[in-house]
Each structure stands twice: as structure tokens, then as C-alpha cells.
Amino acid sequence: MLIEILQQTINGLAIGGVYVLIALGLTTVFGILGIAHFAHGSISMSGGYLTYFLVTAQGMPVLAAIPVALASGILLGLLVEMLAYRPVRNANHINAFIVALGLTMMVEGLNLQLFGHEQVVIPTGLSRVFRLGGITVPELRLYVIVAAIVLVIAMMIFVERTKTGQAIRAVAENRDAAILMGVNVRTIPLIVFGMSTALGVAAGIMVGALFAIAPGIGEGLVVKGFAVLILGGLGSFPGAILGGTVLGITESIAAGFISSAYKDVIAFVVMILVLLIRPQGLLGRAP
Amino acid sequence: MPNHKFTRACAALAMTLVAGASLAAEKKLTVGVADALTGGGAVYGLPQANAVKMAAEEINAAGGIKVGPDVYKIDVIAYDDKANPTEATNAVRKLIDRDGVKYILGFCCSGSTSAVASFIGNEKAVMLVGNAAERSITTKKIPNLVRTRPPADYTGQAAGTFIARKGQKRIAVLGALDVGFYAQYVDSVEREIKKTGGEIIAREVFSLKDRDMTPQLTKIRGLNPDAILVVGYVEPAAFVYRQAVELGMNIPRYGFTSGSEEQFLRVTTSEQMEGVWDLRPTELTLLSASKNGIAYHANYTKKYNASPSPSSPYAYDQLYALKAAIEAAGTVDNTEAVAKALRNLAVPPQVVMQYQPVDGKMFDVNGQAYTSNGAFQWQKGKWVFVEDLPSDSKAYSQFLSTLN
Structure with missing residues (x-):
């Protein structure tokens, strides 16, 4: 029994890592700019598709393709902010909402045109399995968990310890006060979108390597990402980390011990139960 | 003078033959395909649609479908039903109502196929089901429906x-x-x-x-x-x-x-x-296949630059069965006669799958064909x-x- 629980926890950690990265991107954009960036999932999958293209069509080693995809993610994030959201920044919130939906359809359509309707799996060549007692950890899952932890730590250091990170937090706390303190608020959204999209692309690569990328996968992930946001607490970085991990492990344990048929339902029931007790989410601040 | 008469007679004969041939060439039989061309079911549906198109090209190249003095060339219209019951219903309605199609092939997936099977009995059309394996599709005694794949x-x-x-x-x-x-x-x-x-x-x-x-x-x-x-x-x-x-x-x-x-x-x-x-x-599979199977595999791979899925010949065989039934019935317009001919059909020699005929017929009284299992x-x-x-x-x- 203990081995099964530990195994299910390891299983859930990998997908939980993906949820954390998606949710961190979403919470950054939502917490700082107030935009519900629905296109985040589809854009993240574009990064996975790009990695697949670089590895399979260009013959690039996967370790070389990942930095290229991450850099492209940053660039794509900047473009999305400048071309899609900046023009509606001072308009009614509904405008940004519509832009987000339109962008989702556009990116999904583009992915479909460029990469077709069939699922693609990023070949990594990582097929070793590590065994510890009765627990098995596939090499690829281990690297995904480690990569997710490294990215989360890097982001936390960036946000907490650098001047740019402090500026981002200042804008999130009080935009007017940040302007008075000399923060260049025009560049903050660019940085936020670049960072958020890079995290999303990392999640897209993980999904493509662990499972598969296909039309519709990004949309499903963004729904889970928003669920994590609500579970962890809107706008809270630690909340996104905790929420993503809890959701991943809950899904895995629920499928293992209750029923695989209701895996998603059970995860959302847990979310609702948490919100009944803590409406602000696990680590959100009470209004 | 007699030479002139002979020349005129030959010219008249040639003109008649050319006119006849061109009239025959103008006849076209449009068959529809409703199948999952995108989405999760496309791994089965797309190869099926490809297989029907390939069979149509082969039949056309071999002279088409012969109905009395007429020769029909096959034209294929394929719609994507996304393996979804609503989409499949819409696709088939479009084929019947708008395109005037009487023969509908494909049908890889059970949910979407069952939705169409629920109303096809009221239509003047013949439905040939491929890879969809839900048993109930052929338990309803629908006279204008046959299936090439055995139930699961x-x-x-x-x-x-x-x-x-x-x-x-x-x-x-x-x-x-x-x-x-x-x-x-x-x-x-x-x-x-x-x-x-x-x-x-x-x-x-x-x-x-x-x-x-x-x-x-x-x-x-x-x-x-x-x-x-x-x-x-x-x-x-x-x-x-x-x-x-x-x-x-x-x-x-x-x-x-x-x-x-x-x-x-x-x-x-x-x-x-x-x-x-x-x-x-x-x-x-290459090792289990008949001569037809080996040729099918090679032709499909050459045409689509991908190997055929193992189940795709269910759809390929549909068109050859339909051809044989139309020729046996001697009509393309009377769908009832064609449906009846399908029920009485011996296994056509061009099919790829290895069918196990029941009482010498490809389809049994339920409209069901059986292949061997392996x-x-x-x-x-x-x-x-x-x-x-x-x-x-x-x-x-x-x-x-x-x-x-």
C-alpha cells in the first residue's frame, strides 16, 4: 500500500510540474496585468511543436532544441503583448477577454495548419528506468520533475532577488506607486509576457516529451492551469506551485485509489472542497 | 464509288462508337465517405477515406462500373465526421440531401456510425460500414446497411x-x-x-x-x-x-x-x-496478407507516402463490394435492388481482407461480413x-x- 501511494505520488509529481509551470505563467500575467490569458495553453504547445520540428525535421539534438524553443517563447511572448494586448490595455476588461479568446483560436488554427491534426511526441531517446525498492521512476519523468523544480526556483530568484523582479512585484502591488517610484511600467508587461510564455513553452516541451501534443491539448491544459490558480490563490506564486503539485498528485491518487473514470472530476471536487473552506485558495490573501 | 460508300460507312460507324464511348464516359457515380478525417478517430478514419479514393481510382482505371450498356466512373466526396455522432449525422444528411449521394462508405467509429444507422433505414441510400465494431450496428436488421468488419x-x-x-x-x-x-x-x-x-x-x-x-x-x-x-x-x-x-x-x-x-x-x-x-x-499485415493485400500495401504506400493502417482495407473492400452489387443489380438508381444484391454477393476477387463467407455469401442475412481472427x-x-x-x-x- 505504501509503495503504491509513493508510486502514485511520483506519477503525479511529473504532471503536477507541468501544471505548476502553466499556472505560474498564468498567475504572473493575471496577477500583474489582470489579463485572463486563455491563449497561454495553445502558445505553450507551439513551443512543444517547435521543439518537435527542430528535433525531427532539422535533426537538432533535443538538448540544443530546448533553449532555441525557450528563446522563441520569450520572443513570442513579447509579440503577443505588443500586438495583441497592448492596444487594449486601457480599454474595458471585456476587450482583453475577447482578444484572449481570438488569440486562442488563431494559435490553435496555426498549430493545426503547420503541424497537422495528428499527435506528435518529441523523441528524447530517454528510456531508462530507475528502481528504488518497489518504486520505479522513468528517466524522462525524473528529468521533468527536476527541470520543473529548477525553473520554479529560477523564477522565484528572479522575482524576489533582482531589481526587475522587484519592479514587477511593485507594479503588481500598486501600479501608481510604482510609477511614482520611477519604475518603467511600459517594459513590465513585456517582461511578464516573455517570462510567462517561456515557462509555458517549457511546459509544452514536457508534455510533448512525456505524452503528446495534439490539437486541443493546450486548451485542456489552460483550464487545469486556471483551476490551479483558483486552488492556490489568484496571483500567488507559492499558491500556484502548491496548487499545481496538489492537483497533479490528487489526480494520480484519485485514479489509483478511487476510479480512473472520474480522475478529472475528483480533482475538481477537491478544488471545490478547498474553496468551500478557504474561498481565497490555499495560499491566497483574504480580501 | 463503292469505296466512297465503304469509307462513309466506316466513318459513320466510327462516329457512332466515339459518340457512344463519350456518352459512356460522361456517366458519373458519386459515392460519399463519412469518416473521421481529423481528431482522435482519424487514425482509423483517414486511412479508410484514402482507401476508398484509391479503390475508386483503380476501378476507374480498369474501366469503371458496368451497368448494362453504361459505364460509370466513380467520383468520391469525403466529409469529416470527427467520429462524432452529430457531425456524422450532419455529414450524411449533407451527402444525401445536398449532394444527392446514394452510396455512403467509410464509418470507422462506432458512436458516429450508430447515429447514422439509426436513420439510414428510412433513406433511399445504401450505407457500407467499415471499421466500426459495435455489435448493435448489424443487429437491427437494417436492409440497406452492410458492414465489412466483424463485431468486436x-x-x-x-x-x-x-x-x-x-x-x-x-x-x-x-x-x-x-x-x-x-x-x-x-x-x-x-x-x-x-x-x-x-x-x-x-x-x-x-x-x-x-x-x-x-x-x-x-x-x-x-x-x-x-x-x-x-x-x-x-x-x-x-x-x-x-x-x-x-x-x-x-x-x-x-x-x-x-x-x-x-x-x-x-x-x-x-x-x-x-x-x-x-x-x-x-x-x-504483410506477412498475413493475400496477393491483393501485398499489392494494396504497396499501392497505398506509394500513393500516400505512408503505410496503410491494418483496418483501412475494410473501406477499400466496401467499394469493390458495391461495384459488384451494382453490376449484379444492373442499376445505380434503385438502391433497394443494390442493397439486396449486396446481401447475395459472393466475395469479390479484388478484396483485401480474408472473409469467411456464410452460406457462400460475403454478407450474412444481418448484412454482416466476417473475417478470420488472428x-x-x-x-x-x-x-x-x-x-x-x-x-x-x-x-x-x-x-x-x-x-x-
């Missing part, structure tokens, strides 16, 4: 006998069990293994979009089964095979998936697939046909006739 439980029975013979007693099932025909396959397997003291110890589920099966597999691993049985679409099934190895499950893996090597290798490595059994109708094993990168699975098409046909 017909194959499940043979698969159960095979697993029981291998000596495994405690079988864990992981599959798309919310899909009727997969559940019917498992029920048949269970009936057979129970006869030798075996049992199914777990029925775990995955959906078409699931790609992470480690929670279900971990649970199964904890039950120490003798073997696992995977029933479902190729893509999720491929993940099950891969993740079972990753979880260190070194037990026999049986399946009912009908995927090609290419489709599996997009997800798993050949090493991860080594030893997996697929217990299914004896569909297309045990295929993944060996060094490819599916190898290992042995025939004993299947009694006549007995099953009688059983099918008793159902509503």
Missing part, C-alpha cells in the same frame, strides 16, 4: 480462448471501456477465460484523450496480475504499453487495437513494444502474424440473428 465480441471470443490457452488466469483490463464495443470484446474474453478458471481482476478505464496511464497501471501492478489486456484506440494504447514497461511490469501484454507499426512507433520504442500481442481480425505479436519492430484464432462465422451469424 466475435473477435473477443477467439481472443479469450487464446489467452486461456496461454495459461494466464488473473487478467487486468485497461481500456476505453465506456465505448460499447470494447466492453463487449472484454465481456467475451471474460466468458472464455472463466471456462478454464480464469478471471478479470480489474477493469480500469482510459479515455480517448488520456495520455498518462501511470495511475491506472500502478493500481494494476499492485494487484499482481498474470497479464494485462489493453483495449482501445492506438494512441492511448501505445502509451499504456510504453508506461507499463516504464513501471517495470514484466508480464504478457495483450491488446485489441489494430494499429500499424508506424502508429505505435510514434509513441513507443520497438523495445518497449517487444512481445505485445494484438488479438484482432486478420487484417492487413494473433499478431510485435517482434523486432513489426507485427508478425503468429496464428489463426479459431472463429465460427456461421455460428456467430446465427447468434447475431437472435439479437435485436
Whole structure:
């Protein structure tokens, strides 16, 4: 029994890592700019598709393709902010909402045109399995968990310890006060979108390597990402980390011990139960 | 002068022949295809649509369909039903109402096919079902519907006998069990293994979009089964095979998936697939195929730059059966006569699958065709046909006739 629980926890950690990265991107954009960036999932999958293209069509080693995809993610994030959201920044919130939906359809359509309707799996060549007692950890899952932890730590250091990170937090706390303190608020959204999209692309690569990328996968992930946001607490970085991990492990344990048929339902029931007790989410601040 | 007469007579004859030939060339028979061209079902539907188009080209190149003095060239219109019942209904309505199509082929997936089967009996059209394996499609005695693929439980029975013979007693099932025909396959397997003291110890589920099966597999691993049985679409099934190895499950893996090597290798490595059994109708594999099968494989691969899926010839065979039925009925307009001719048809020589005729006919009284079943094993990168699975098409046909 203990081995099964530990195994299910390891299983859930990998997908939980993906949820954390998606949710961190979403919470950054939502917490700082107030935009519900629905296109985040589809854009993240574009990064996975790009990695697949670089590895399979260009013959690039996967370790070389990942930095290229991450850099492209940053660039794509900047473009999305400048071309899609900046023009509606001072308009009614509904405008940004519509832009987000339109962008989702556009990116999904583009992915479909460029990469077709069939699922693609990023070949990594990582097929070793590590065994510890009765627990098995596939090499690829281990690297995904480690990569997710490294990215989360890097982001936390960036946000907490650098001047740019402090500026981002200042804008999130009080935009007017940040302007008075000399923060260049025009560049903050660019940085936020670049960072958020890079995290999303990392999640897209993980999904493509662990499972598969296909039309519709990004949309499903963004729904889970928003669920994590609500579970962890809107706008809270630690909340996104905790929420993503809890959701991943809950899904895995629920499928293992209750029923695989209701895996998603059970995860959302847990979310609702948490919100009944803590409406602000696990680590959100009470209004 | 007589020479002039002779020349004029020859010219008149030539003009008549040319006119006749051009009149015959103008006749066109449009057939429709409703199938999953995108989405999860496309792994079966797209190759089926391709197979129909290829058969149409072959038939046209060989002179078309001959109906009395007329020769019909086939034109194919294919619509995407996304394996969705509503989309399939819309696609077929469009084919019948707008395009005036009388013969509709394809139909890879059971949910969408059942939706169309529910109303096709009221239409002046003939429906030829391919890969969709839900049993009830041919239990409703719909006179204008035939199916080339045998129902899933017909194959499940043979698969159960095979697993029981291998000596495994405690079988864990992981599959798309919310899909009727997969559940019917498992029920048949269970009936057979129970006869030798075996049992199914777990029925775990995955959906078409699931790609992470480690929670279900971990649970199964904890039950120490003798073997696992995977029933479902190729893509999720491929993940099950891969993740079972990753979880260190070194037990026999049986399946009912009908995927090609290419489709599996997009997800798993050949090493991860080594030893997996697929217990299914004896569909297309190079080693099991007839002469027609080998030619089909080569032509399809050349035309579409991809290997055909094993189940795609169900649709290819539909068009050859339809051609033979139309020629036998002597009409393209009278769909009732063509449907009747289909029921009385001997297996056409051009088909790829190895059908087991009932009373000498390709389709039984229910409109159901039967192929032999086979045990295929993944060996060094490819599916190898290992042995025939004993299947009694006549007995099953009688059983099918008793159902509503």
C-alpha cells in the first residue's frame, strides 16, 4: 500500500510540474496585468511543436532544441503583448477577454495548419528506468520533475532577488506607486509576457516529451492551469506551485485509489472542497 | 464509288462508337465517405477515406462500373465526421440531401456510425460500414446497411480462448471501456477465460484523450496480475504499453487495437513494444496478407507516402463490394435492388481482407461480413502474424440473428 501511494505520488509529481509551470505563467500575467490569458495553453504547445520540428525535421539534438524553443517563447511572448494586448490595455476588461479568446483560436488554427491534426511526441531517446525498492521512476519523468523544480526556483530568484523582479512585484502591488517610484511600467508587461510564455513553452516541451501534443491539448491544459490558480490563490506564486503539485498528485491518487473514470472530476471536487473552506485558495490573501 | 460508300460507312460507324464511348464516359457515380478525417478517430478514419479514393481510382482505371450498356466512373466526396455522432449525422444528411449521394462508405467509429444507422433505414441510400465494431450496428436488421468488419465480441471470443490457452488466469483490463464495443470484446474474453478458471481482476478505464496511464497501471501492478489486456484506440494504447514497461511490469501484454507499426512507433520504442500481442481480425499485415493485400500495401504506400493502417482495407473492400452489387443489380438508381444484391454477393476477387463467407455469401442475412481472427505479436519492430484464432462465422451469424 505504501509503495503504491509513493508510486502514485511520483506519477503525479511529473504532471503536477507541468501544471505548476502553466499556472505560474498564468498567475504572473493575471496577477500583474489582470489579463485572463486563455491563449497561454495553445502558445505553450507551439513551443512543444517547435521543439518537435527542430528535433525531427532539422535533426537538432533535443538538448540544443530546448533553449532555441525557450528563446522563441520569450520572443513570442513579447509579440503577443505588443500586438495583441497592448492596444487594449486601457480599454474595458471585456476587450482583453475577447482578444484572449481570438488569440486562442488563431494559435490553435496555426498549430493545426503547420503541424497537422495528428499527435506528435518529441523523441528524447530517454528510456531508462530507475528502481528504488518497489518504486520505479522513468528517466524522462525524473528529468521533468527536476527541470520543473529548477525553473520554479529560477523564477522565484528572479522575482524576489533582482531589481526587475522587484519592479514587477511593485507594479503588481500598486501600479501608481510604482510609477511614482520611477519604475518603467511600459517594459513590465513585456517582461511578464516573455517570462510567462517561456515557462509555458517549457511546459509544452514536457508534455510533448512525456505524452503528446495534439490539437486541443493546450486548451485542456489552460483550464487545469486556471483551476490551479483558483486552488492556490489568484496571483500567488507559492499558491500556484502548491496548487499545481496538489492537483497533479490528487489526480494520480484519485485514479489509483478511487476510479480512473472520474480522475478529472475528483480533482475538481477537491478544488471545490478547498474553496468551500478557504474561498481565497490555499495560499491566497483574504480580501 | 463503292469505296466512297465503304469509307462513309466506316466513318459513320466510327462516329457512332466515339459518340457512344463519350456518352459512356460522361456517366458519373458519386459515392460519399463519412469518416473521421481529423481528431482522435482519424487514425482509423483517414486511412479508410484514402482507401476508398484509391479503390475508386483503380476501378476507374480498369474501366469503371458496368451497368448494362453504361459505364460509370466513380467520383468520391469525403466529409469529416470527427467520429462524432452529430457531425456524422450532419455529414450524411449533407451527402444525401445536398449532394444527392446514394452510396455512403467509410464509418470507422462506432458512436458516429450508430447515429447514422439509426436513420439510414428510412433513406433511399445504401450505407457500407467499415471499421466500426459495435455489435448493435448489424443487429437491427437494417436492409440497406452492410458492414465489412466483424463485431468486436466475435473477435473477443477467439481472443479469450487464446489467452486461456496461454495459461494466464488473473487478467487486468485497461481500456476505453465506456465505448460499447470494447466492453463487449472484454465481456467475451471474460466468458472464455472463466471456462478454464480464469478471471478479470480489474477493469480500469482510459479515455480517448488520456495520455498518462501511470495511475491506472500502478493500481494494476499492485494487484499482481498474470497479464494485462489493453483495449482501445492506438494512441492511448501505445502509451499504456510504453508506461507499463516504464513501471517495470514484466508480464504478457495483450491488446485489441489494430494499429500499424508506424502508429505505435510514434509513441513507443520497438523495445518497449517487444512481445505485445494484438488479438484482432486478420487484417492487413504483410506477412498475413493475400496477393491483393501485398499489392494494396504497396499501392497505398506509394500513393500516400505512408503505410496503410491494418483496418483501412475494410473501406477499400466496401467499394469493390458495391461495384459488384451494382453490376449484379444492373442499376445505380434503385438502391433497394443494390442493397439486396449486396446481401447475395459472393466475395469479390479484388478484396483485401480474408472473409469467411456464410452460406457462400460475403454478407450474412444481418448484412454482416466476417473475417478470420488472428494473433499478431510485435517482434523486432513489426507485427508478425503468429496464428489463426479459431472463429465460427456461421455460428456467430446465427447468434447475431437472435439479437435485436
